[in-house]
Amino acid sequence: MANAPYRGRFAPSPTGPLHFGSLVAALGSYLEAKCHNGTWLVRMEDIDPPREMPGAADAILRTLEAYGFEWDGPVLYQSLRSGLYDAALTKLRNDGLLYPCACTRKEIMDFAMPGVDGPIYPGTCRDGLPPDRVPRAWRVRVDAAEIIFEDAIQGTMRQNLARDIGDFVLKRADGFFAYQLAVVIDDAAQGITHVVRGSDLLDSTPRQIYLQQRLDLPTPSYAHLPVATNIAGEKLSKQTLARPLELAQPVSALWQALDFLGQQPPQALAGENLAELWKWAVAHWHIEHIPKQRAIVAQDASHVSATTKP
Known part of the structure; x- marks a missing residue:
């Protein structure tokens, strides 16, 4: 798939609202697509009803919009496939x-x-x-x-x-x-050439490559970002009570996510408007600056789960 036009995606599960860890994954996949003049898709991985939260899918899309993400084409829902x-x-x-x-x-x-x-x-x-x-x-x-x-x-x-x-x-x-199974089928169906996601899925990738080989499907390129953890070393998630992203403060959270991913945004950028932040982020994105780690503690106190309060 090396010569195919770049097609990336962000594929959240609607088990709860987006949090800082989700933002890191969305931001990394989005900027990598944009720096290649590529397509960025959103897929809702709603194939696990027992874990899903009513209204979470719509809330995720509203949050992405509030943070300035712009996806290409319609949202794909796995529950329909x-x-x-x-x-x-x-x-x-x-x-x-x-x-x-x-x-x-x-x-x-x-x-x-x-x-x-x-x-x-x-x-x-x-x-x-x-x-x-x-x-x-x-x-x-x-x-x-x-x-x-x-x-x-x-x-x-x-x-x-x-x-x-x-x-x-x-x-x-x-x-x-x-x-x-679902992720392999949908990555192929959507023509995904590059998968940028959290390293919590790194150990799943060989299983997906194995299925791609057995189903005669192409294998995308992979890049696994460090996951954000709380001070106890737990991945930020609904289970660890990660705090939802605040719709009123997208610039601050995006600045912190850029910093988390090693992009060294200037401090002054945290006081700019959303358009200026995105302009800087797209122009200065370098995947090679991302720390080669599986996990990093999210330093800002607002991203620490309630389970780790002193």
Whole structure:
């Protein structure tokens, strides 16, 4: 995809309002697209209803608008795309790569070894369901080949799926599609050439590359930004009670996000209007200035979660 016009995206899940960590991801993906004169899309990853908050999707879009983000084309909603995900499962099943799994979470925990992103599935149902068991989820078979990719920020990454992850779920026991499948299908469908996102998804990338290979889909370039954490080292999120972005103070928060990403914005810029800040940010964006770290503590007290108050 090296010669294709740049197409990036920001893909939030509507589990709550945007916070500083979300802003960092949105800003990094937006500026990288703009400095390449590229397209920047917004995708709402609303495929996990139990975790979603009513009204959050609309609130996210309002916040992006208030902060001066301008996306290209209509917003894509994953909840409307189940047919595409089913078609991908059918292809994998026809290729002998998909199988039903009857294991419960507790059963897996009882027998699994720890991996880089949770327990490694021990392969209990790989060769067929145990007697008197019914399928709960659908898993994809992995092999022992090492997945290697070059991340534009974090450097060369390697992962052996068989050793580090195991066969992973593509359709969950509750009937919902897994993130790993949906993101691969939609990145390909939208022609995404570059994925700029938080490093909390760095360990997921080899699974996505594996699916791209098995589904004959192109692999985008990847760049994983440092995630913002509170002083306890927890990623800012709804679960850690990260404070929502304030619609009335976009310039201050954007200045702090630029600083967080190593862009060294001048202090005077914090007192400018939104248009001037964006003008400076686009003109001075350099991805190579981003710290090559997986996580950085967000220094401003307003971004520390309520769980870490003294």
